[in-house]
Amino acid sequence: MKSNLHFILFLLIPILSFSQTPISKKIYLDSLWNETTEANHKYYRITKSYNLNQDSYTVSDYYKSGVLQMAGTSKTKDYLSKEGQFIFYYENGNKRSIANYVNSRPSGKQFDWYENGQIKSEIEYLENQNGSISEISVNQFWNTENVQKVIDGNGDYEYSDDRQHENGKIKNGFHDGIWKGYNKNLNWSYTEIYENGKFISGVSIDSSNTEHPYDVIESKPKPKKGIEHFYGYIGKTFNTPKVQGLKGKIYITFVVDANGKIIEPKILRDIGYGTGLEAIRVLTSYGNWIPGQQRGINVRVLYSIPITIQSRY
Template identity: 35%
Template sequence: MKRNIFLFLLLIISVSLSAQISMVSKKIFLDSLNQECTPDNYSYTRVITNYSQKSMRYVVTDFYKNGRKKMTGATLDRDILKKDGEFIYYYKNGAKEAVVNYTDDHKNGKEINWYENQSKKSEKQNIWDPKTKKSQTLILNCWDEDKSQTVTDGNGEYEETDKFISQKGTIKDGLKQGSWQGNDLLHKTTFVDNYDRGILTSGISVDENNVKTTYSSLTEKQNTKNVKKLK
């Protein structure tokens, strides 16, 4: 009889704890573009561990389908990802991919990236000015996959891939300088950009139909409605 009562109490405690965990945390499903989706077609899951508590910052962790961490850090908003503080990113095999610091959802501070084999890829310094709302990234040191250093103390040749965009060029004093060549797989374009101390001064892109587009600033490049097309 006592054994049955004990098991019954244990069951109640277990259910109660599960209910508390469910109330505290929130789990959502994300597709490959990090948009919320249904459990039928998800690529990642996101857990906000202190969702039901009123807080200045909320712990957020993304997981791959294999259950391993993809990203972990803190957000200023429990419903919208506003990164703040240190974020750690991981490859699917569990190896560390990057450590990035944020201030109010902007990269700010030291950033370190690794290749999947855990050899160091790059060291950067991100600068965010909340008054001017401008950001800048200094490329300090960089290594290729053969562990050869291509950028040393802010000077050298650099190649980067960010999602769908790949580009390469010269780094001087930590900033992009001169002509940079690249391609955008998403928009199916190739481009040549010209930089002066990290500022895009001019550029031209060519799409799959050989239509050329010129621009004179990063804003113009991003806003295709305002660019001038060459025939």
């Protein structure tokens, strides 16, 4: 009996070790960072140890060329939930920025560089008492000629990326006076007024030359009858499979378009038995939302939700 026991243990040990071998997952992403096919991708993402249940996962994004674009840690493996320090790179290999995140929100100081390696800025994300980001302070800024234009929170600031450009005065770290900018992707411009860091009002002009006054820079989409009604609808309408002991979470993303319609639902993870397709059916059967806005103009917004399933059978 003793020798047989040893033999059984000998067989189990290598099987257990093999099952715990870390396996990475690779997905392809388009120019808007939505998952796509290999033929249409602009970036790709590697999530290490994807097959293991961990508190965090090492995630790296790459340009199509294979050059590292981003490196950091995610609290989840099926979608990016940023936590801790992230480093971003230009495609020439130079560092683009270093930032820290808490629950996917930037927190503390962020340092940025131009593509040629020259220092660009030091900004700081300030938190309020409930832990959310309340203000962004511009501490230092150098223009493309390597002339420092903001010194210890005072001066002229200019920001530009792939999507937008804006410029104005910085006073004690914050926006002040008249600011002007434009959105490169959506082809609209805007003028805003600030006073000691507080946003007062703004007017945007869209591609058809129509003006849109606004008193809130950005608003998220929301169900017309409220978020509680939305979740209640999902709970009442979702047909849970009659499978004994079935439970878990479905992760799904969708877009609320500029008209408030739910489109492009995508299953990130389901628990089988058609639960992902049922989630899509329920979502797309729900009525329209109040669309999200940026600077008074309706925009598409990507939304993600988990749906918890527990069979009663």
